[in-house]
Amino acid sequence: MEDLSRAYQGIHYIKKKRDIAYHVTKWVVFAIFFIYAASLLFPFIWMLISSFKKGEEFDLNIFGFPKEFYGMNFIEILKFTIDGQSIANMILMSVLLTVLGTIINLFFSSCAAYVLAKFKFKGRGIIYGVAIFTMIVPIVGTLPAQVQMMQKLHLDGDNAFMGILFLYSGAFGFNFILLYSSFSSVSNSYLEAASIDGCGRFKTFVRVVLPQCRGSLIACSVLQSIAYWNDYATPRLYLPRGHVTLAVGLQSLQTANSGNYPQIFASMMIAVFPILVLYLIFQKKIIESTNAGGLKG
Amino acid sequence: MENLSSVHIDSIVRERPKYVNHHMSRRKRDYIFIILMLLYPVAQFVLTWSFVNIQSILNAFRVTDIYNNTSWGFANFTQYFDDLFHSTKHDSGVTWINDTGLVLLNSLSIGIITVFISLPLSLIFSYFLHKKMAFANVFRAIFFLPNIIPVVALTFAFKTTFDGNYGYLYGFMRFLGFPAGFFANAPYCSFMVILYLIWAGLGYNIILISGAIGRIPKELFESAQLDNAGYFKEFIHVVIPCIWPTVVTLVVLGMTNVLTLYLQPLLLTSENTAAAYTISMSIFLDAAGDGSSFGRASAFGLMMSMIWAPVILLTRHYLSKKYEGVDF
Numbered sequence: 001m002e003d004l005s006r007a008y009q010g011i012h013y014i015k016k017k018r019d020i021a022y023h024v025t026k027w028v029v030f031a032i033f034f035i036y037a038a039s040l041l042f043p044f045i046w047m048l049i050s051s052f053k054k055g056e057e058f059d060l061n062i063f064g065f066p067k068e069f070y071g072m073n074f075i076e077i078l079k080f081t082i083d084g085q086s087i088a089n090m091i092l093m094s095v096l097l098t099v100l101g102t103i104i105n106l107f108f109s110s111c112a113a114y115v116l117a118k119f120k121f122k123g124r125g126i127i128y129g130v131a132i133f134t135m136i137v138p139i140v141g142t143l144p145a146q147v148q149m150m151q152k153l154h155l156d157g158d159n160a161f162m163g164i165l166f167l168y169s170g171a172f173g174f175n176f177i178l179l180y181s182s183f184s185s186v187s188n189s190y191l192e193a194a195s196i197d198g199c200g201r202f203k204t205f206v207r208v209v210l211p212q213c214r215g216s217l218i219a220c221s222v223l224q225s226i227a228y229w230n231d232y233a234t235p236r237l238y239l240p241r242g243h244v245t246l247a248v249g250l251q252s253l254q255t256a257n258s259g260n261y262p263q264i265f266a267s268m269m270i271a272v273f274p275i276l277v278l279y280l281i282f283q284k285k286i287i288e289s290t291n292a293g294g295l296k297g
Numbered sequence: 298m299e300n301l302s303s304v305h306i307d308s309i310v311r312e313r314p315k316y317v318n319h320h321m322s323r324r325k326r327d328y329i330f331i332i333l334m335l336l337y338p339v340a341q342f343v344l345t346w347s348f349v350n351i352q353s354i355l356n357a358f359r360v361t362d363i364y365n366n367t368s369w370g371f372a373n374f375t376q377y378f379d380d381l382f383h384s385t386k387h388d389s390g391v392t393w394i395n396d397t398g399l400v401l402l403n404s405l406s407i408g409i410i411t412v413f414i415s416l417p418l419s420l421i422f423s424y425f426l427h428k429k430m431a432f433a434n435v436f437r438a439i440f441f442l443p444n445i446i447p448v449v450a451l452t453f454a455f456k457t458t459f460d461g462n463y464g465y466l467y468g469f470m471r472f473l474g475f476p477a478g479f480f481a482n483a484p485y486c487s488f489m490v491i492l493y494l495i496w497a498g499l500g501y502n503i504i505l506i507s508g509a510i511g512r513i514p515k516e517l518f519e520s521a522q523l524d525n526a527g528y529f530k531e532f533i534h535v536v537i538p539c540i541w542p543t544v545v546t547l548v549v550l551g552m553t554n555v556l557t558l559y560l561q562p563l564l565l566t567s568e569n570t571a572a573a574y575t576i577s578m579s580i581f582l583d584a585a586g587d588g589s590s591f592g593r594a595s596a597f598g599l600m601m602s603m604i605w606a607p608v609i610l611l612t613r614h615y616l617s618k619k620y621e622g623v624d625f
Contacts, residue, residue: 018527025528029425037439039496043454044446062463112338115331127339134346140556140577141598143584144591145352149345170345171338201330230447232560237585250449251564261463268450279445283438286445290501291508 044272051265058262073266080263082249082256083242087267090249097161097235097245098228101168102221108171110217113179114205118191128180131172143237150238160238167234175220178292182216183209219289222282226275246271356595373596389572390483396571403487403562404555404575410491411498411551418495419502420544424532426503427510441504443497452564455493456480480565483572490562490573497561502547509540541620545613552609556601576601 050058051073053066061067078088116128146167150156155163186209194204210217235245244252246267253267279286360372380386380397389399422440426433443451458466459479470479479485517539521531537544559578566573568582576597583594 018525022528026425026428026430030430033422033425033430033436036499037436040439040442043458047454047457063465108338108341111334115334119327119331121328121331127335131342139350139353139598140602141357141580141595142349142353143580143598144588144594145349145356146345147584147588148352148356148591149348166341167345169337169341172342201326226445230445230449232447232449232564233581237581247447247449250447250453251567254453255567264453268453271447272450275445275447279442287437287441287504290441290444290504 047265048269051262051269053262055260055262070262073262074270077257077263077267077270080253080257080267082252083244085242085244085249087246087249087253087270090244090246091270093161093235093239093243094229094246097164097168097231098225100165101228102225104165104169105171105173105175105224106217106221108169109173109175109220110179110183110210111205112171113176114183114209117180117183118186118188118209131176135173135177147237156238157240160240160243163238164234168228175224178216178220178289179213181292182213186212215285218282219285222278222286223289226278226286229271229275353595353599356592357599358596359592361592373592374600376593377597377600389570389574391572396574399572400574400576400579403490403573404558404577406487406491407494407558407575408552408555410494411554412548415495415498416502416544416547416551419499419506419547420537421532422499423503423506423510424528424536426507428528437503437507441500444500448560449564451497452493452561455496456565459489480567481570483570486562486566486570486573490565493561493565494558505543505547506540509543510536513539538620542617545616548616549609549613552605552612556598556605 046063049065050062052069052071053061053073054070057066057070078086078091080087112127116124147156150160150163150167153163153166155166190208190212191204194208199207230247231245232247232251236248236251239245239248250267250271253264257264357373358369358371360368360370362368377397380395381401384395384397386396389396391399394402426437430436458464459470461467461477471477475485476482479489513536517535518531521535526534555576557577559575559581562573562575563578563581574582580594580598583590
């Protein structure tokens with residue numbers, strides 16, 4: 001009996017020791033997470049605070065709060081020009097490309113995804129298979145050929161804006177997969193009911209199917225607009241100097257306005273702000289869609 | 298109610314003939330609809346994908362001399378091997394390896410870092426986030442931020458952290474023995490690129506791994522606890538095998554970074570530090586140039602794809618075999 005109680009005590013002791021180890025590990029990991037999270041947030045919080053300082057004040061007071069909040073940095077940077085183009089104009093270019101690009105991409109992706117998901121026809125499997133295959137297999141070194149294609153189609157130089165929209169209009173990408181699975185899950189009985197009600201095919205697609213897949217469409221449009229707003233490479237390659245987007249302009253601004261850090265910080269905040277707002281509103285959808293896009297190997 | 302539904306049906310019956318084209322069968326109209334809906338997406342895809350790939354292959358085999366005479370052959374390919382093994386060009390500032398070798402080394406080290414540092418860190422982070430950690434959702438949301446913030450702004454934030462005048466980590470790096478100009482001089486700029494990739498690259502992995510861990514049945518964790526398994530054993534014997542397909546995907550994605558990653562080193566080093574060049578960065582800069590290096594760039598890309606893609610596929614094949622039949 002005594003042996004048994006001693007054994008129990010032993011087990012209790014081991015369990016207690018393990019519990020302590022668990023808690024210590026958890027707190028250490030928590031501290032690491034906190035430091036890592038702070039390292040991600042701090043530069044942006046610091047830039048935000050510093051963007052309200054006057055240039056002279058920033059040099060004297062790098063890490064403190066501004067003595068008075070100077071909002072003019074945001075106005076002045078909008079007027080700042082690089083190659084004859086103001087930052088305000090760059091923002092307009094970014095907004096136009098983001099909005100039009102997202103609408104065009106979403107429209108064509110949903111057209112293709114709907115037809116492939118809901119209609120049976122010869123070649124359907126081939127189109128789907130090729131679309132998936134080309135998405136998965138990366139072929140490197142095609143960028144020069146893409147530049148040549150844009151030159152041959154006269155979609156570079158002065159027509160680069162249209163050219164970029166043409167590149168953005170590719171329907172067979174991540175959105176296609178997400179929308180394909182979303183459209184597939186819509187019951188055919190809705191389509192049949194719409195047909196009985198005298199609804200044409202396109203009207204059924206717009207009035208019946210799209211509203212039912214609103215969640216996926218919102219997720220796709222949010223992710224796509226973030227991608228286009230952030231896109232650096234495509235506008236950098238095709239847009240002529242003096243007609244660039246904010247993402248490209250921000251890179252040039254670092255050398256063009258290197259003396260005035262608070263103004264550069266203000267421009268960075270302007271670039272980050274819309275994305276952060278979208279992220280705060282649609283955080284759950286963005287993360288869910290990222291998860292859905294992570295195809296298994 | 299009866300009246301309402303009869304009115305509705307009546308209106309349908311009356312209105313239907315307006316939409317019906319008796320001269321065309323339903324199937325035919327389906328096909329017209331399908332063609333119209335797919336016309337632009339397929340045409341755009343065929344034009345861009347086929348033109349770009351065919352043109353890229355042609356570029357790779359086309360050789361243009363200084364008099365603008367064109368011939369066909371393997372000169373663009375052989376030149377790369379020649380540069381790799383015999384070139385004495387050291388524009389990067391690194392003396393023990395030539396510039397072409399350094400491009401390959403940089404790209405490979407990015408792949409190695411992604412697979413052997415970023416991925417294990419992401420696995421550990423995701424595991425503890427799953428362990429009812431306080432503020433787990435807040436942490437997850439913050440960790441994902443680098444994936445949505447413009448890369449120009451993110452690289453700027455990172456660079457500013459180490460800025461000689463204002464950076465709060467500048468002094469620390471100097472204390473570690475780094476000379477000034479971390480982003481401009483070899484080999485420190487490569488180290489800074491790698492540091493950035495680890496710092497900014499965990500969020501995406503964490504989201505995917507957290508999703509996979511969330512799909513593991515709770516019973517498996519409970520039985521591990523009953524067996525007195527600690528964090529380490531649970532992580533190794535329960536979590537890793539259960540999320541193996543996701544791990545394999547992330548290894549594959551990490552390996553494709555060798556071929557595709559260029560934006561981060563490009564922006565961190567302001568496009569002008571040869572020591573930070575990667576395969577796709579050198580291709581991007583050639584594409585952004587005057588066109589004289591298109592052939593070399595295409596040949597380089599094609600060659601690297603042909604060498605590296607089978608390596609990725611083989612790795613995926615063998616890794617997938619490790620825990621077959623697991624799918625969470």
